[in-house]
Amino acid sequence: MYVETGGELPPLHPCRWGNIVNITTIKKDFKRNWVVYLIALPVVVFFAVFAYAPMVGVLMAFQNYQIKGGFLGSPWIGLKNFTDFFKSYYFGRLIWNTFILSFYDLLFGFPAPILFALLMNELRSVRYKRVVQTITYMPYFISIVVIAGIIKDFFSSNGAITLLLGSTSNLIGNVSSFRSIFVGTNIWQFLGFNSVIYMAALSGVDQELYDAAALDGAGRLGKALHVTLPSIMSTIIILLILRIGNLLTVSFEKILLLYAPSTYSVSDVITTFTYRKGLLESNYGYSTAVGLFNSALNFLMLVTANFTSKKLTETSLF
Amino acid sequence: MVKISKKSKLMILPLAVILSVALILPGCGGGGAEEGTAAPESETTATEAPIGDETAGAPTEVASGSIERVDYxxxxxxxxFTIHIWAPTSAGIQKTMTNLNESYYYQELEKRTGVSVEFTHPALGEELNAFNLLINSGQYPDIVELQxxxxxxxxxxxxxxxxxxLRLNDLIESSAPNYKYFLETIPITQKEASTNExxxxxxxxxxxxxxxxxWMGMVVRKDWLDSLNxxxxxxxxxxxxxxxxxxxxKGAIAPMMLQNYGYVPLDIFHGGYGFANSAEYFQIDNVIHYAPLEEGHREYVQMMNQWFTEGLIDQDFxxxxxxxxxxxxxxTGKAGAFWEMYHVISSNYDMATEEGxxxxxxxxxxKTAGEQLHVRQTNTTTGMVSWALTSAASDPEKIVKWIDYGYSPEGDxxxxxxxxxxxxEIGSDGKPAFNELIYANPDGLSFSEAYNYYAKHGGAVAYHWDxxxxxxxxxxLNAQPIWMSNADxxxxxxxxxxxxxxxxxxxxIYTDIQTYTREMVVKFITGQESLENYDQYVEQLKSMGIERCMEIQQAAxxxxNSK
Structure with missing residues (x-):
């Protein structure tokens, strides 16, 4: 927000904070623009209370956390929680399951909405387009508990989809089909909603570019490949980087609702493990350590993806 | 460009403050420090009872030497006086009340004792989460119900x-003569109701x-048996x-039902193979055994695998x-053999879609006819439920007296x-029994819905299962004798x-073993893992440390036994 001050100095834009070396300049700026600071206050408070304050909780990862003592009274045990996790029988499997589920989800789930948006862009009938859009983003608004119920029912031994596929065994309880169902239903859930942002980007493409391409003899495919796609490339990359930053956070609730002992070998992921350890077994320190480890990996991936993208395409988050 | 006048600047100030406060408040409500802890007690009158009150709650007979139950x-x-209780509920109360203190029993109890009760209930199915969060919050009610x-x-x-x-030894000695009576007259209760220390x-x-x-066992479709001779x-x-x-x-798609771990729960079905696992371990002559290490368990899994492959087991179990x-x-005729609680067997009749x-x-x-089995669903003398007092209890002595009233002849x-x-009604034999209001409720309440409303739901009581x-x-009524007929x-x-x-x-050690076992047993049964690998499975259990777990259990x- 830009505030008219009427004074001689132009107001300080946040981007120029880097130039400030003098504390008196800040004071001056505060005096002049205190309204802006005030408006920002709720946001700052929000992040301080809900994003930064709870971070103190990671201390538990280095403690043998006791309910009685809390943060201050629990004994410190260094990295024991971490080494226990690394030595755990299921360590390798948890990491692999988490990674491979997310990876498939990224591989198939990421391009789907882009493709969908491109196809929708080619549609001429506005009414038809609206109907299709509404239908496809409906699943996004259904509660995950209901979604899981539907999935369990449709993929049970006499469920609708199981019968369509010509099978008679319970597919959701089967190791070989769990991942496909998980990723497939994820696409179904998020296709419509995730394509909205691409459609918004598409509506911003300059119409003259298409006319020029048509003059050059480009057909529909040519236009899509050489005009549309490059125009939304920066949106795609930003979203991809964000997605990679979340690579190891597969949708925890959905797995928790769908998995069963019979599919643990492909469905048990870091977050579900953390849930069982922390909330069900009250092993808070250990559970926090595992969660912290997960976040650290995510952060590392985000930075790597951002760096790579910066080098290759000059588009980056930071 | 936005221009903000002096006037609107002044309006932003309260707005920003309100927003910030609104953001912080819900955040602190949960983790609250000093203020929060007082909340559960705020409505109780924690003041000392006047001297004249001393006699009000005192036993009318003083048991001198000999043990006797006393009325208050x-x-x-x-x-x-208000007592705050955290207690899980069951689906059986949902039709009649949202909170147990609305029940006829607690209203009557308040009339008689002068003590009112306020319950906090966790959501059904979320009990463990809610309990752990409660313990962590540091804000305790007077009583928590444990299971x-x-x-x-x-x-x-x-x-x-x-x-x-709260440690209750002294309080029970001084203020709970009726509870003490049962501890001392039924020997096993003392073992079961006390801790290691x-x-x-x-x-x-x-x-x-x-x-x-x-109270739970196998049932089958009798009309099917009859028509099949x-x-x-x-x-x-x-x-x-x-x-x-x-x-x-009969075209049953799931002739026999099974639970997701691959067993009928509570050791109801597999006793014939000589193992039990509802408590993870079992004991023969005071020696701890672990089911998957037993030969009988391998045979069971083998049989279940065969039955599953032949389509005799629910394919979605x-x-x-x-x-x-x-x-x-x-x-609906999808299943012909399953397990059920004895007092709800007949409730299936009302919902049945098939004639007869x-x-x-x-x-x-x-395995062979006429064998005596040693595994079945059993019950301890001390029931499933107990009430513990927390350190936040406002007046432990009063609360203990109030609980003990439930064990007194009248309160019981x-x-x-x-x-x-x-x-x-009191029957001709002098024994009390429910009347039609409970077992043939005019408002359409089921048996358990009715007695959970008119009598006490869960909690600490002197329990009369009959x-x-x-x-x-x-x-x-015939079910329990049948289930006991061949199994102690x-x-x-x-x-x-x-x-x-x-x-x-x-x-x-055991968490990983449990995950591994649950996973493997289901895989053996559904055929996703070959039964030839059973030996490797047992070896793996040993290398994961099952023997150490058994040592720990043995010591306990x-x-x-020596308590």
């Missing part, structure tokens, strides 16, 4: 050491007429023949967590049966407890 002079308190698996992390001794749970940490429900017979099955081979007929002649099988299977639907309770199968009958002339027999149809519970594990260190070590069992 009512009301127990002369000034209003197996829903107890202080690290055990009750640790709860006492941590200063969260000899603490009384909670008031337990006590089955004052001895342990309850099995088949006898009630006795051996596993009989079962195989029966299930095959159910599948082929691996994704079913229900404690009792879903009614859309049991009442009939069920019969059957004893657990054995009120808790079990409700009020005479309303939900209970109260459930009132007005039951024969098919329900001699191999079942008594309620042993681990010390904190043992508990931590056991959990660290020895300790329990």
């Amino acid at each position: 002079e009512l009301p127990l308190v002369s000034e209003p 197996p698996g829903l107890t202080y992390p690290g055990g009750l001794d640790k709860g006492i050491a941590d200063g969260v749970i 000899g603490n009384y940490a909670a008031f337990y429900s006590i089955s004052v007429d001895g342990p309850q017979p099995p 088949m006898e009630v099955p006795v051996t596993f081979d009989d079962w195989h023949t029966m299930l095959t007929a159910f599948k082929e002649e 691996a994704s079913k967590e229900d404690f009792t099988p879903a009614k859309d299977y049991t009442t 639907y009939e069920l019969i309770a059957v004893a657990a199968p054995s 009958i009120l808790a079990a049966y409700g009020v005479e002339g309303v939900s209970m 109260r459930e027999y009132a007005g039951q149809p024969d098919v329900n 519970g001699d191999w079942m594990l008594p309620p042993i407890t681990l010390s904190t260190e043992e508990g931590t070590e056991h959990a660290q 069992l020895d300790r329990f």
Whole structure:
């Protein structure tokens, strides 16, 4: 927000904070623009209370956390929680399951909405387009508990989809089909909603570019490949980087609702493990350590993806 | 460009402050420090009772030397007193009330004792989460209701050491003569109701007429048996023949139901193979055994695999967590053999979609006819539920007296049966029993819905399990004798407890083992893992440390036996 001050100095834009070396300049700026600071206050408070304050909780990862003592009274045990996790029988499997589920989800789930948006862009009938859009983003608004119920029912031994596929065994309880169902239903859930942002980007493409391409003899495919796609490339990359930053956070609730002992070998992921350890077994320190480890990996991936993208395409988050 | 005038600047100030405060407030409500802790007590009158009140709650007879139950002079308190209780509920109360203090029983109890009760209930199915969060919040009610698996992390001794749970030994001695009476007259209760360190940490429900017979067991479709000209099955081979007929002649898609871990729960079905696993371990002559290491378990898994492949087992069992099988299977002809609680067997009749639907309770199968089994669903003398006082209890002595009233001759009958002339009549034999209001409720309440409203739901009571027999149809009443007919519970594990260190070590090793076992057994049964790998499975269990776990359990069992 830009505030008219009427004074001689132009107001300080946040981007120029880097130039400030003098504390008196800040004071001056505060005096002049205190309204802006005030408006920002709720946001700052929000992040301080809900994003930064709870971070103190990671201390538990280095403690043998006791309910009685809390943060201050629990004994410190260094990295024991971490080494226990690394030595755990299921360590390798948890990491692999988490990674491979997310990876498939990224591989198939990421391009789907882009493709969908491109196809929708080619549609001429506005009414038809609206109907299709509404239908496809409906699943996004259904509660995950209901979604899981539907999935369990449709993929049970006499469920609708199981019968369509010509099978008679319970597919959701089967190791070989769990991942496909998980990723497939994820696409179904998020296709419509995730394509909205691409459609918004598409509506911003300059119409003259298409006319020029048509003059050059480009057909529909040519236009899509050489005009549309490059125009939304920066949106795609930003979203991809964000997605990679979340690579190891597969949708925890959905797995928790769908998995069963019979599919643990492909469905048990870091977050579900953390849930069982922390909330069900009250092993808070250990559970926090595992969660912290997960976040650290995510952060590392985000930075790597951002760096790579910066080098290759000059588009980056930071 | 936005221009903000002096006036609107002034309006932004309160707005920003309100927004910030609104953001912070809900955040602190949960984690609150000093202010929050006072909240549960804020409505209780924690003031000392006046001197004249001393006699109000005192026993009318003083048991001198000999042990006797005593009645209280009512009301127990002369000034209003409120007790806060955290307690899980069951689906059985949802129709009649949202909170237990609305029940006829608690209203009557308040009239008699002068003590009112405020309950906090966790959401159904979220009990463990809610309990752990409650313990962590540091804001305790006066009483928490504990259940197996829903107890202080690290055990009750640790709860006492941590200063969260109140040690009750002295209070029971001084203020709970009726509870003390049962502890001393029913020897096993003392073992079951005390911790390793000899603490009384909670008031337990006590089955004052001895342990309850099995309340859950196998049932099969009797009308199907009759039309197939088949006898009630006795051996596993009989079962195989029966299930095959159910599948082929009756078109059942899930002839027999199974729970997601690959067993019928509570050791109801597999006793014939000589293992039990509802408590993870079992014991023979005071020696701890672990089911998957037993030869019988391998045979069971082998048989289940065969039955599954032949389509005799519910093909979707691996994704079913229900404690009792879903009614859309049991009442529609999809399933012919399943397990059920004895007093709800007949409730399947009302929902049945088929003409002539009939069920019969059957004893657990054995390998050969006429074998005596040692595994079945058993019950301890101290029931499933107990009430522990927390360190936040406003006036422990009053609360203990109030609880003890429920064990006194008068309070005991009120808790079990409700009020005479309303939900209970005294029979010609002088024994109380529920009347039609409970077993044939005019408002359409089921038996348990009705007694949970008119009598006490859960909590610490002197428990009379035979109260459930009132007005039951024969098919329900016949079930328990049948289930007991060929099985005693001699191999079942008594309620042993681990010390904190043992508990931590056991959990660290056993959690992975449990995951592994649950996974493998289901895979063996569904054929995703070849049975040839069973030996490797056992080897893996050993290398993961199952033997150390058994040592820990053995020590706890020895300790329990020598208590």
